[in-house]
Every structure is written in C-alpha cells, then in structure tokens.
Amino acid sequence: GESVGLHLPTLSVQEGDNSIINCAYSNSASDYFIWYKQESGKGPQFIIDIRSNMDKRQGQRVTVLLNKTVKHLSLQIAATQPGDSAVYFCAETVPGGSYIPTFGRGTSLIVHP
C-alpha cells in the first residue's frame, strides 16, 4: 500500500524466497513503465521496462507484470539475494510530447540471510 509520511512500504523476505513488489500507477494513458532499484547512497539503476502493448516481460531473475485494467504494475524477483536489498520504484510516462516521467515513492526490500 501507499506510505504515510516519510516511511516507505517495506517488504522483508528470507534469502532464496521470491519477492513481489507492487506499484499502482496513476494515468491510464501511460504507455511505458520502468522499474528502478536504488541502493543506499547510490542513484537509481534500471532493472526492467515494459510497454503498454505487453502484459509481461522477463529478465534474468526479474519479471514485470502489467495489468492495465486496474493500473497495476508488479516486479517479481526470483530467489531473492541479500544484494537485492534496496528501494524499488516504478516510473510511468504518457505518450506524446511530455518527457516528464512520474515516479512512485518506492518500496524498501529487505532480504534476510
């Protein structure tokens, strides 16, 4: 769910478990979505993207699912490792002339060894 105040939603998992991080996007016209990973003290790092003409895309250990009906995006991480501990957030962009993405506030993933 959405965070209140300064606190991010947090997902705690055990090493080796699968993780699912959710994102509710705001604009039904958005046509391009990206998941980013941000480790402490570093800039956001691209993980995976998906365009609105797809509902699923897979990477090496990650899968992004897009449900346009309910404006929902999820990131699945298989066999989560301690190095996956970070803040994950999604970004959406709309078609046309605007190049301004809208970023979610993020979810903190904590992986326990």
Added chain:
Amino acid sequence: EAQVTQNPRYLITVTGKKLTVTCSQNMNHEYMSWYRQDPGLGLRQIYYSMNVEVTDKGDVPEGYKVSRKEKRNFPLILESPSPNQTSLYFCASSRGLAGVKETQYFGPGTRLLVL
C-alpha cells in the same frame, strides 16, 4: 566506462549563495535531466534537455536554472538557494530523442544542505 558523473557529491551552503552542480555523461546521450528526491515524495523532475541549447521545465523548476551548451554537460544552477532546496539531486541521461521512452542512466547523486 559509461557513466554519469556529478560534482560535488555533498555540499553545505547558506541561503542566497549561488551554486552550481555539474553533470557530465560520456555516452553521447542527447537527453539529460535533473531530479530532486525528497523523503516520501519520490523523484521529481526539475528540468530536462532534449539536445544542445534545448531545455524545458519539469515538474518543479522554480528556483533552478540549467544550461546545455555542450552535449555532454548539463549543469544545475541555484541562483539564490533557500532551505527548501535542501534535497538529494540526481542527474540522468538517455540516448536519442525518445527521451524517457528509453531507460535513463542516473548519476550518483548530490546531497545539498542549505542553511
């Protein structure tokens, strides 16, 4: 190594003292942008540039200026910083005129404190 660099990484200044945060990318990217990141608010775009001498406002441009005289550099200028500009700033770049339709590469961030 392909990267986006920012300087300084940390800066403490006082209200009203002009400052510049530099950003440089070595990937020949056409699109560059600046973001600020504040707790609970996520990343918000300040300014972006689609090419040399082409800049435009993002969501939160007030109190900031940018310039794009060369393709690789995109400095962020605070003419008269105020405490509400205390934040973590990120520069980003991506290739091509598609802008954010392709992934952006982010710099390591600049943490600014305005007293």
